[in-house]
Each structure stands twice: as structure tokens, then as C-alpha cells.
Amino acid sequence: xxxxxxxGFEGATLDDLTAAMGIERPSLYAAFGSKQDLFARAxxxxxxxxSAYFEEALSEPTSRRVADALLCGAADLHxxxxxxxxxxxxxxxxxxxxxxxxxxxxxxxxRDGAEAAIGERLRRAVEEGDLPSDADPSALAxxxxxxxxxxxxxxxxxxxxxxxxxxxxxxxxxxPTA
Amino acid sequence: xxxxxxxGFEGATLDDLTAAMGIERPSLYAAFGSKQDLFARAxxxxxxxxSAYFEEALSEPTSRRVADALLCGAADLHxxxxxxxxxxxxxxxxxxxxxxxxxxxxxxxxRDGAEAAIGERLRRAVEEGDLPSDADPSALAxxxxxxxxxxxxxxxxxxxxxxxxxxxxxxxxxxPTA
DNA sequence: GCAGTACAGTACTCATCGGTACGATATCCG
DNA sequence: CGGATATCGTACCGATGAGTACTGTACTGC
Numbered sequence: 101x102x103x104x105x106x107x108g109f110e111g112a113t114l115d116d117l118t119a120a121m122g123i124e125r126p127s128l129y130a131a132f133g134s135k136q137d138l139f140a141r142a143x144x145x146x147x148x149x150x151s152a153y154f155e156e157a158l159s160e161p162t163s164r165r166v167a168d169a170l171l172c173g174a175a176d177l178h179x180x181x182x183x184x185x186x187x188x189x190x191x192x193x194x195x196x197x198x199x200x201x202x203x204x205x206x207x208x209x210x211r212d213g214a215e216a217a218i219g220e221r222l223r224r225a226v227e228e229g230d231l232p233s234d235a236d237p238s239a240l241a242x243x244x245x246x247x248x249x250x251x252x253x254x255x256x257x258x259x260x261x262x263x264x265x266x267x268x269x270x271x272x273x274x275x276p277t278a
Numbered sequence: 279x280x281x282x283x284x285x286g287f288e289g290a291t292l293d294d295l296t297a298a299m300g301i302e303r304p305s306l307y308a309a310f311g312s313k314q315d316l317f318a319r320a321x322x323x324x325x326x327x328x329s330a331y332f333e334e335a336l337s338e339p340t341s342r343r344v345a346d347a348l349l350c351g352a353a354d355l356h357x358x359x360x361x362x363x364x365x366x367x368x369x370x371x372x373x374x375x376x377x378x379x380x381x382x383x384x385x386x387x388x389r390d391g392a393e394a395a396i397g398e399r400l401r402r403a404v405e406e407g408d409l410p411s412d413a414d415p416s417a418l419a420x421x422x423x424x425x426x427x428x429x430x431x432x433x434x435x436x437x438x439x440x441x442x443x444x445x446x447x448x449x450x451x452x453x454p455t456a
Numbered sequence: 457g458c459a460g461t462a463c464a465g466t467a468c469t470c471a472t473c474g475g476t477a478c479g480a481t482a483t484c485c486g
Numbered sequence: 487c488g489g490a491t492a493t494c495g496t497a498c499c500g501a502t503g504a505g506t507a508c509t510g511t512a513c514t515g516c
Binding site: 239 | 285286288289364368369371372374386389390414416417418420421423424425426427428429430431432434435436437441442444445447448449451452
């Protein structure tokens with residue numbers, strides 16, 4: 101997973117992958133079938149492990165705390181010194197092949213699903229009166245995702261957690277209150 | 279330029295490039311030297327052409343108008359139907375090689391330079407009283423760049439100009455006033 | 457009209473990538 | 487202890503990428 105995270109799908113060669121896993125190529129193919137299948141498994145692990153903050157964030161009681169948890173979770177993850185910088189799913193947004201069943205499409209679905217989930221959560225917040233009735237949950241979700249993507253790009257380029265905190269603070273200062 | 283813009287440095291093959299230019303490989307090498315050199319030229323043209331909105335935006339009279347022009351210019355560019363989606367420099371943020379003189383490093387310098395230029399402009403705005411004295415120009419610049427990068431990622435994934443406008447509106451609602 | 461030169465295009469080289477066949481080695485069961 | 491089997495690793499294959507040598511042609515200068 102870390103190899104894909106660090107180098108992306110195309111940047112990760114089989115030599116990289118086998119070296120990181122301590123197994124040889126035939127074993128890898130016996131266990132996973134293909135590079136694409138292995139990547140799919142890596143994405144699953146990423147979503148269940150490092151990116152698990154996401155689901156937890158959606159469970160926060162107020163929309164503002166949801167937003168804060170999403171942004172801080174992403175910033176923590178993208179600058180965690182024990183893991184590669186940046187975001188696996190954002191890294192995968194720039195794949196050569198655009199085949200509808202390829203890894204790029206899968207990641208696009210993951211990203212779209214995440215934004216939709218945030219939108220749903222914020223829609224509930226409007227219903228609960230936690231957000232003003234004229235707030236646009238979809239736009240707020242797109243905003244949060246944009247900032248998150250942007251932080252991933254900046255983290256890939258070497259931004260620090262502190263810099264990203266400044267971004268988060270400004271982002272949240274735009275958050276509407278009921 | 280368009281080929282690199284659309285496919286990135288590594289995604290653009292020599293066949294793509296020669297086909298787009300209507301010349302053959304040896305002519306390309308005679309004229310530009312190498313793929314990297316050609317890419318450097320493409321980046322120059324990108325900065326001077328499509329991305330020229332940037333310098334104009336910095337000349338806007340108020341910091342808020344600077345921010346608005348930067349964000350709208352980026353959104354327009356990234357969703358212009360006559361050009362590839364997304365941003366050449368963001369696309370290049372995810373290159374395999376990390377060689378200090380490679381195309382990745384060059385683009386990183388471009389991105390860092392852009393953020394620094396925005397920071398400078400906003401610092402001036404603080405001095406001029408156009409921004410409150412407790413505003414943090416660097417943080418605001420990082421915020422603008424994050425949103426811009428995020429819009430580029432979203433545009434690459436197919437976001438529309440209208441969606442991005444929602445992001446811009448929210449982004450600017452966080453803008454401090456003197 | 458002819459020699460010299462510059463150029464365009466074809467076809468090649470070398471490296472690397474994803475994926476696999478095959479031989480060597482170890483393991484398990486009778 | 488022996489043989490079938492499962493597993494591991496080396497070595498290979500076809501495809502594709504960047505970069506280049508070579509040949510034929512057109513054009514210039516005399």
C-alpha cells in the first residue's frame with residue numbers, strides 16, 4: 101500500500117512492490133492476480149486504515165465539528181511522517197489511462213462517493229437546524245473537498261502540518277452558523 | 279503544450295507529441311534537444327499564455343479583488359472547454375522522479391514562486407491597510423493556493439465551472455476585511 | 457545542369473515495464 | 487524412506503518508451 105501511496109499506480113513498479121512486500125513476482129501474481137487487483141486491495145486498506153478518520157468525522161455531532169475533523173484528519177494524514185506524504189486517491193487522479201474500469205475510474209468513484217457522503221451529512225445538518233436553511237450542502241461539501249485536495253497537493257510538495265493548520269483555520273472561518 | 283497539459287509529462291509519449299506538432303521525432307530533437315527541454319518550453323508558454331491571468335490578478339487594487347481574480351481565473355482556465363481540464367503545474371506535482379533538476383522540481387519551483395508572489399502582494403495589502411494588521415499574508419496565500427489546487431483536482435475529475443464558483447464563493451466568504 | 461548540403465522520414469537500439477514459464481527446493485503423506 | 491506436490495526464485499517474453507543512425511530527397515550555389 102505504501103508504495104502505491106508514495107509513487108502512485110503507474111509510478112510503482114513491480115520491483116518496488118515485490119521489494120516492499122518481501123515476496124517475488126510469481127507469488128504476488130498468485131496471491132493478487134494482477135497489478136490492478138493489488139492496487140484495488142491497497143485502496144481498500146487505505147480507506148479502512150489511514151483514511152478511516154473520514155467515517156468517524158462524519159459522526160461528529162455538529163457540521164462544524166464534522167468539517168474540522170475532516171480537515172484535520174486529512175492534514176494529519178497527509179503530513180504524517182510515518183507514512184508517505186499526500187493522498188493516495190488524489191495521487192491517482194492523474195492517471196494516463198481513462199478506461200472506465202481502470203484504477204483511475206475506481207479512485208474517481210471513491211472521491212465522488214466521499215463528497216456525496218459529506219453532502220448527505222451536511223444535508224442532515226440543515227434539517228437538524230445545525231446549518232442555516234439557506235446553506236448549500238453540496239457546495240459546502242465541494243468546498244471541503246477542494247481544500248482537502250489542495251492540502252494533499254501541498255503536502256506532496258512538502259508543506260508542514262502547521263502550514264496546513266493555517267489553511268484549515270481560514271477554511272473554517274467561512275463556515276456558516278445557524 | 280496541450281499534450282503535456284492533458285497527459286502530464288510522463289503520460290505524453292513522443293508519438294503523442296510529434297503527432298500534435300505535425301513533425302517527426304528527429305525534427306523535434308533537433309529543435310528542442312530532449313523531451314525535458316520541450317516540456318520546459320511548454321511550461322513557459324503555459325505561464326505566459328493560459329496562466330497569464332495570474333500576474334494580472336496580482337495587479338488588482340484590493341486584496342479581495344486579487345483573491346477573486348486568482349480564483350476565478352483558475353476556475354475559468356481549468357474548466358475551459360477549448361483547453362484540457364485541470365492545471366499543468368498541478369498535474370506535474372505527481373511525478374515519479376524526484377531529481378532536483380527534473381521537470382517535477384521545476385514545477386515545484388513554479389508553484390512555490392506563485393504562492394510567494396501572492397504572499398508578497400498580500401503583505402503589501404496589510405501595509406496599505408487593505409487587510410487587517412493581524413491578517414497573516416502567508417497563511418492567506420497558502421489558503422488561496424490550496425483552494426486553487428483543489429479546484430484543479432476537481433476540474434480534472436470533471437467538475438463544472440458552476441461547481442467551482444460555489445467553492446470560490448465560500449472561499450471568499452472567509453476573506454478578512456480591514 | 458551538377459555537386460554539395462540540409463532536412464524529412466523510416467527504421468533501428470537500448471532500457472524498462474508488466475506478466476509468465478520453468479527449474480530448483482522444500483514439504484507433506486503413505 | 488520415497489514420491490507426489492506445493493512453493494519459491496531465476497530467467498525469460500512481448501510490448502512500449504525515449505532517443506538516434508541512416509537513407510532518400512529536395513533545395514541551394516555555382
